[in-house]
Amino acid sequence: MTFTPPLSAAPGVTLGSVLDAKIPTGDPETAWLRRRQEYRVINPANRKKFTVAVVGTGLAGCGAAAALAELGFEVHAFCYQDSPRRAHSIAAQGGINAARARKVDNDSLYRFVVDTVKGGDFRGREAEAYRLGQESLRVIDHLNAVGAPFAREYGGALATRSFGGVQVSRTYYTRGQTGQQLQLSAYQQLMRQVQIGTIKLHPRTEMLDLIMEDGAARGVIVRDLSTGKIHAQPADAVILATGGYGTVYYLSTLAIGCNASAAWRAHRHGAYLGYPSLVQFHPTCLPVMTPWQSKTILMSESLRNDGRMWVPLTAGDERAPGNIPESERDYYLERKYPAYGNLSPRDISSRAGKEQIDSGHGVGPMHNATYLDLTDAIKRLGADVVWERYSNLIEMYRMAVGEDPMRTPIRIAPNTHYTMGGLWVDYNLMSNIPGLFVGGEANFSYHGANRLGANSLLSASVDGWFVLPYAVMDYLAPKLGQARPALDSPAVTQAHSRVLERTERLLSVHGTRTPTEFHKQLGSYLWEGCGLNRSDKSLKKAIAQIRTLRAEFWQDVLVTGKGVGINQTLEKAGRVADFMELAELMCIDALDRSESCGAHFRLEHQEAGEAVRDDDQWMFASAWATDAPLDFASNPELKFTRHAEPLEYSNVHVARRNYQ
Amino acid sequence: MKLTLQIWRQAGDTDSGHYETFEVDQLDAGMSILEMLDRLNEQLLHEGKEAIAYDSECRESICGTCGINVNGRPHGPQPHVTSCMQRLRSFHDGATVRIEPLRAGAFPVKKDLVTDRGGLDRIIAAGGTVSLMAGTAPDSDAISVGHDQVERALDFAACIGCGACVSACPNGAAVLFTGAKITHLTMLPIPAIERNERATYMVAAMEDEFGPCSLYGECVLVCPQNVPLSAIGSLNKERLRSLFHPRI
Numbered sequence: 001m002t003f004t005p006p007l008s009a010a011p012g013v014t015l016g017s018v019l020d021a022k023i024p025t026g027d028p029e030t031a032w033l034r035r036r037q038e039y040r041v042i043n044p045a046n047r048k049k050f051t052v053a054v055v056g057t058g059l060a061g062c063g064a065a066a067a068l069a070e071l072g073f074e075v076h077a078f079c080y081q082d083s084p085r086r087a088h089s090i091a092a093q094g095g096i097n098a099a100r101a102r103k104v105d106n107d108s109l110y111r112f113v114v115d116t117v118k119g120g121d122f123r124g125r126e127a128e129a130y131r132l133g134q135e136s137l138r139v140i141d142h143l144n145a146v147g148a149p150f151a152r153e154y155g156g157a158l159a160t161r162s163f164g165g166v167q168v169s170r171t172y173y174t175r176g177q178t179g180q181q182l183q184l185s186a187y188q189q190l191m192r193q194v195q196i197g198t199i200k201l202h203p204r205t206e207m208l209d210l211i212m213e214d215g216a217a218r219g220v221i222v223r224d225l226s227t228g229k230i231h232a233q234p235a236d237a238v239i240l241a242t243g244g245y246g247t248v249y250y251l252s253t254l255a256i257g258c259n260a261s262a263a264w265r266a267h268r269h270g271a272y273l274g275y276p277s278l279v280q281f282h283p284t285c286l287p288v289m290t291p292w293q294s295k296t297i298l299m300s301e302s303l304r305n306d307g308r309m310w311v312p313l314t315a316g317d318e319r320a321p322g323n324i325p326e327s328e329r330d331y332y333l334e335r336k337y338p339a340y341g342n343l344s345p346r347d348i349s350s351r352a353g354k355e356q357i358d359s360g361h362g363v364g365p366m367h368n369a370t371y372l373d374l375t376d377a378i379k380r381l382g383a384d385v386v387w388e389r390y391s392n393l394i395e396m397y398r399m400a401v402g403e404d405p406m407r408t409p410i411r412i413a414p415n416t417h418y419t420m421g422g423l424w425v426d427y428n429l430m431s432n433i434p435g436l437f438v439g440g441e442a443n444f445s446y447h448g449a450n451r452l453g454a455n456s457l458l459s460a461s462v463d464g465w466f467v468l469p470y471a472v473m474d475y476l477a478p479k480l481g482q483a484r485p486a487l488d489s490p491a492v493t494q495a496h497s498r499v500l501e502r503t504e505r506l507l508s509v510h511g512t513r514t515p516t517e518f519h520k521q522l523g524s525y526l527w528e529g530c531g532l533n534r535s536d537k538s539l540k541k542a543i544a545q546i547r548t549l550r551a552e553f554w555q556d557v558l559v560t561g562k563g564v565g566i567n568q569t570l571e572k573a574g575r576v577a578d579f580m581e582l583a584e585l586m587c588i589d590a591l592d593r594s595e596s597c598g599a600h601f602r603l604e605h606q607e608a609g610e611a612v613r614d615d616d617q618w619m620f621a622s623a624w625a626t627d628a629p630l631d632f633a634s635n636p637e638l639k640f641t642r643h644a645e646p647l648e649y650s651n652v653h654v655a656r657r658n659y660q
Numbered sequence: 661m662k663l664t665l666q667i668w669r670q671a672g673d674t675d676s677g678h679y680e681t682f683e684v685d686q687l688d689a690g691m692s693i694l695e696m697l698d699r700l701n702e703q704l705l706h707e708g709k710e711a712i713a714y715d716s717e718c719r720e721s722i723c724g725t726c727g728i729n730v731n732g733r734p735h736g737p738q739p740h741v742t743s744c745m746q747r748l749r750s751f752h753d754g755a756t757v758r759i760e761p762l763r764a765g766a767f768p769v770k771k772d773l774v775t776d777r778g779g780l781d782r783i784i785a786a787g788g789t790v791s792l793m794a795g796t797a798p799d800s801d802a803i804s805v806g807h808d809q810v811e812r813a814l815d816f817a818a819c820i821g822c823g824a825c826v827s828a829c830p831n832g833a834a835v836l837f838t839g840a841k842i843t844h845l846t847m848l849p850i851p852a853i854e855r856n857e858r859a860t861y862m863v864a865a866m867e868d869e870f871g872p873c874s875l876y877g878e879c880v881l882v883c884p885q886n887v888p889l890s891a892i893g894s895l896n897k898e899r900l901r902s903l904f905h906p907r908i
Binding site for chain 2: 063066067070081082083084085086088090091102138140141142144145146147149150151152153154155156157158159174175177179180181184187188189191192194195203226255256257289290292293294295297298388396399400402465466469512514516517558560561565566567568569
């Protein structure tokens, strides 16, 4: 059967080609094993002749850098933070899934795959879900061995807990700080190689351009954020593990510095961006409390194991939560989705929460939240058990809000959290640019239209430790003896001057609005137009607003200081400039996809408030190219082409997602 | 509310630096100290001045990036709370607040409130690691570990590497930081295999750049993760133990 992608509803979009993701044909369960057998390898003595640049030091970046260095490759690792330990993988709380299936709750690899594929609303790759589950065993074993103190049962076996979208218990954890413990373990292994000398570490260094030679990625141009010096690092392959771009919405659960710049510059060189509009809004974030709030803090979804979400039955009920009797409460998730209840997947829980807030049932001083109540759990399990499970979350809430969750319900609201979208990669995690690999949240793999809780630490770890080392070695194998670009080659000097020009341009506008002001404005346009709910009307409006704002940015941005030394305003301005272009493509992608799926909820495509997919037309991954002059110091008109990668499911039965 | 801020300004690592005074008003008691600096920076930009440089990342007290001294106290007036989570409700209206970088001999100031804490990374690189390659680990259920043992290990593993302990110490010691890592790894069966080498190398790296410990205990009073003081006893035990198991 030939695949014909549908026409685009978004104006000006060109239809591109049908992409081959290079997934091994045949049974997806054995695909990864077969692919590894095909991969070429390199003699250990020759590996040191290759240089790999790894950008980002979260779980995927640390893992890839450390594993490649352990194999003997020469690695350069870059992070914009002052230490590689601080990458935002550190903030993940709840846990990491693994298909170990030791208990008799009837978990299995197949069940893991079904949950992941179904959770992603059949917009992810089935064979990759198998790989994720298969490699999850080694991830747990490795991180356990290198120092992650996974929670244990009293008998000494690893403990697990349940997570949203799943009816078995397969989530491994270390209290509410799993991300921290995995990130620190991976960071330590990276530092081990730094000590040995196989990894050259570049902290406080930001990637600003890609070195392209003969159509392949051959290194990166970076800016030393301490000195302002721009320099080139030629390499035989480049790995981007630069995380998600949720900060494009201004308020998100991400770190202040998280940005899309490395990925976006690669995209402007031709690397496709997959599903850019697929963004997960996390149902359990702290609500906005002051106009100066710089981010929203996430309260781990693991709280939904024991917490019950509710709002007052009557809109505008101003009573304190303790004064509202049971009969006048609406446990809205338990009511709407009795099978999964408070553990319904994130997209569904977020929309249900927003529906309550929008209909006037919101609680708290700004009526912008719903309750997450631990009272019943404390009654059932005792305060000690609840404390042990969630102590750091409870402490964090006390610090942030000044109230005690052990006595009064937590107030939560949905906010931007994770980007399923990212650079398009094939099954080998290589983008359409040869030599440019992408791992972790920065790529679009595994999660389809919605990521299941505790699958992000897993996908980042699997990519870093157990996929990229194999795939990168295979790519490098035939390139022995090939010279890296010289520092005075045109590829390097052109990229270098592009970056310099941009810095100078940003410093020379001398406008009246700060980068933060532009960022906030952009975020609010995007939240309204391309947030939890999207429509033809909201998206077209947002596109027009974003284009105007972007034009204003280059005329009116205010950056003080110089290009030498630390200049955080300049850093911010460059990141916002990239967000401005990305935001337009996000809206175009959302407007183009005329269906609802997972986190992408188009108001035109619903049935009684539930998302309606259109598998006949849209069972494919969108991979976008942006056509514009390669000039990072102006505001070119962007033209978009949508390529399509058809998706096939052979072992998992395609069905409508139903959590009722 | 309104505050008078005395903030350390230093143009670069070779500059001598000075305090600059700012008046900020219309503050909200629920704002964090960093959000107050965000606001002040917006004001400075509009006046055509350079923003105050300071580090922060996750703003939820887990990454360890932020760290400023507030009225002489690392992170701020609330004990065991990172700068990003310190709220203005700790100050009374009209107060004068002095903000400076995390002061420590081993943390040179790079600009304004930004310091270089690379010394902490070098301690970890020296031995806060496990010599085990990807893919070679045994089944994690093959070696059982008791529930309480792991929970205790996590009390030490929780360190966020912010460096507040170093700044609080009159000697500028990093013993709580180093002890936390040594204790954490010693409590887990596989990492414990290298405990002697680890103690030897980490302590040597620590002594290279940081001061000695006189057991003042100031470090634990500011630690955002409540790392126990016993980390120091544990470090001393491990370094002594390593003397009897020398690595030649």
